Amino acid sequence: MDPTRVAASLPDSELAAALQRGEPHAIEALYDRYGRLAFGLAARMITDRAAAEDVVQDAFLSVWRNANTFDPARGSLRSWLLSIVHHRAIDHLRGSAGRQTDAPLDVMERLKPDAFAVAPADADRIEIRNGLAALPEAQRQTLELAYFGGLTHVEIALRMGVPLGTVKGRMRIGLEKLRDRLQEKRIEL
Numbered sequence: 001m002d003p004t005r006v007a008a009s010l011p012d013s014e015l016a017a018a019l020q021r022g023e024p025h026a027i028e029a030l031y032d033r034y035g036r037l038a039f040g041l042a043a044r045m046i047t048d049r050a051a052a053e054d055v056v057q058d059a060f061l062s063v064w065r066n067a068n069t070f071d072p073a074r075g076s077l078r079s080w081l082l083s084i085v086h087h088r089a090i091d092h093l094r095g096s097a098g099r100q101t102d103a104p105l106d107v108m109e110r111l112k113p114d115a116f117a118v119a120p121a122d123a124d125r126i127e128i129r130n131g132l133a134a135l136p137e138a139q140r141q142t143l144e145l146a147y148f149g150g151l152t153h154v155e156i157a158l159r160m161g162v163p164l165g166t167v168k169g170r171m172r173i174g175l176e177k178l179r180d181r182l183q184e185k186r187i188e189l
Contacts, residue, residue, distance in 0.1 A: 008032055012077040019067035027064045034078060035060075038085045045089040045148055055092050059085040086147070093150035131181045139174030142167055 008029045010018065015033075018026035038059060042052035062084050063070075070080050132140055138160075145151045145159065153171070157164045 013072060016067070016070050016072065016077045019063065020070065022067070027060065030063065030077070030081070031060055034081055037078075038081060041082055041085050042089050045086070045150060046092055051092060052089075055088045056085060059088045062088070090150040127182065127185050128178075131178045134181070135174050135177055139170045139177070142170040143174045143178075146171060 010029070015026055015029060019030065035056065038056045039052060042055040042059075043049065046052045046055060059081065063081055070077065074080075075083075132143065135143070141160065142156055145156045146153070151159065153164055153167045157167045160167070
């Protein structure tokens with residue numbers, strides 16, 4: 001039987017173990033399972049499709065090279081992969097490709113519903129999206145600029161015309177509210 005097909009049916013925990021053993025079919029199965037989701041995240045952050053594809057490729061290479069650093073006690077394989085994609089996208093935005101300085105303040109406009117249809121956890125994503133939408137405007141915008149716009153706290157403060165401490169406070173309070181809401185709904189981030 002085809003090892004990639006076998007790996008595709010493994011739960012994430014066993015797939016992670018196969019990655020840590022350096023089994024090539026494991027990275028193929030991981031890409032088949034989460035590649036579209038990873039690209040969706042990168043494409044929401046980086047409007048250039050080719051650059052988003054490069055970010056995803058770089059993230060999967062990083063997963064392959066650093067599989068031994070995955071710790072299931074800290075989160076799921078899916079979350080770990082998406083955090084790597086997120087950080088690679090931020091690195092791209094901050095890098096030589098330049099920053100998207102003309103990006104709209106309301107980054108949620110780039111979170112089109114069809115991007116959420118690429119993975120089985122649609123309900124969770126909808127709750128996260130609703131949780132963001134339920135936050136006070138200033139907290140929501142601050143979180144969007146940080147997590148989807150790739151801006152630093154200082155850049156957000158300049159963009160929004162508020163002190164740095166205000167940005168940090170909005171981030172902390174907004175994340176706490178979002179976490180509490182998601183915990184009430186038993187959604188794991």
